Amino acid sequence: MKTRLTETIAKHFSACMDMLLPRTCIVCGKKLLVDEKHICLQCAIDLPLTHFWSRTHNPMADRFNEKLQEWLEMIWEGSEEQDTDADTYERYAYASALFFYNEDAEYKNITRELKYNRNIPAGQHFARMLGSRMASCAHFEDVGIVIPVPLHWKREWSRGYNQAEVIASEIAEKLGAVMRNDILERVRNTKTQTRLDVEEKAANVKEAFAIRNAQALLDAIGSGHDGGEHGGHVLLVDDVFTTGATLNACFVALRRVLPPEVRISIATLGFVGE
Ligand SMILES: [Zn+2]
Numbered sequence: 001m002k003t004r005l006t007e008t009i010a011k012h013f014s015a016c017m018d019m020l021l022p023r024t025c026i027v028c029g030k031k032l033l034v035d036e037k038h039i040c041l042q043c044a045i046d047l048p049l050t051h052f053w054s055r056t057h058n059p060m061a062d063r064f065n066e067k068l069q070e071w072l073e074m075i076w077e078g079s080e081e082q083d084t085d086a087d088t089y090e091r092y093a094y095a096s097a098l099f100f101y102n103e104d105a106e107y108k109n110i111t112r113e114l115k116y117n118r119n120i121p122a123g124q125h126f127a128r129m130l131g132s133r134m135a136s137c138a139h140f141e142d143v144g145i146v147i148p149v150p151l152h153w154k155r156e157w158s159r160g161y162n163q164a165e166v167i168a169s170e171i172a173e174k175l176g177a178v179m180r181n182d183i184l185e186r187v188r189n190t191k192t193q194t195r196l197d198v199e200e201k202a203a204n205v206k207e208a209f210a211i212r213n214a215q216a217l218l219d220a221i222g223s224g225h226d227g228g229e230h231g232g233h234v235l236l237v238d239d240v241f242t243t244g245a246t247l248n249a250c251f252v253a254l255r256r257v258l259p260p261e262v263r264i265s266i267a268t269l270g271f272v273g274e
Helices: 002-021 041-046 059-076 106-116 120-137 153-159 163-175 198-206 214-223 245-254
Strands: 097-103 146-148 185-186 208-213 235-241 262-274
Touching: 059 245, 059 262, 097 106, 097 120, 097 235, 106 163, 106 214, 106 262, 120 153, 120 163, 120 262, 146 163, 146 214, 153 245, 163 214, 163 235, 185 245, 198 245, 208 245, 235 245, 245 262
Parallel strands: 097 262, 146 235, 235 262
Antiparallel strands: 185 208
């Protein structure tokens, strides 16, 4: 009874707040109804979901894995670390995204609001949507650690937060995994990627990431659920997947420390189709 009363009061309160400070749909800009959060019902119905989470092989995973092989060859080339086939052999990385990101569609606001408009609650809302869908899929069940793509400290300092970390936290909670932002660091502030071709992009981000504490990562894998039994499963998270170069670079940095039996998968809110 008490809870229902609290709910009613809360509802009236938000209705009053809506009159004073109308909330709008981040996609179409229409005024939101009391029960709607961040996005109106119509835009939520029309949200171009990828459904990638339910398929171990999908266009995002295919694109990522194909480039990954080139990356590993490029990285290990001439490297003293290259000694066994394990360096170039990779388990197929799973990949998941919530929606198809298109520059011409207003759904791009889902990630833009989080990245440029400090709309952290909206980012969390959509990250939970993705996380709960992933949590219902067997191939993400053993994810023990979720690692956000780090920002360079200067950029994070000026923005005040890392948008990938906001997403990673929510996904980790849904998967019953641990979010770790202390494993990977961005050691180089990379140039903007848009005008570079694939090889230039690779060179641009190749040395951008480093493992801050290798032992902490290995310990975390060991203590993650199912870590010992299945070798462990790490999920790398970013806001949008375009070419995958940034995620490829993070993957390679992690692989330098993680043994090949640890699977590394990726997840983003937006996926830019070709
Ligand atoms: Zn709308």
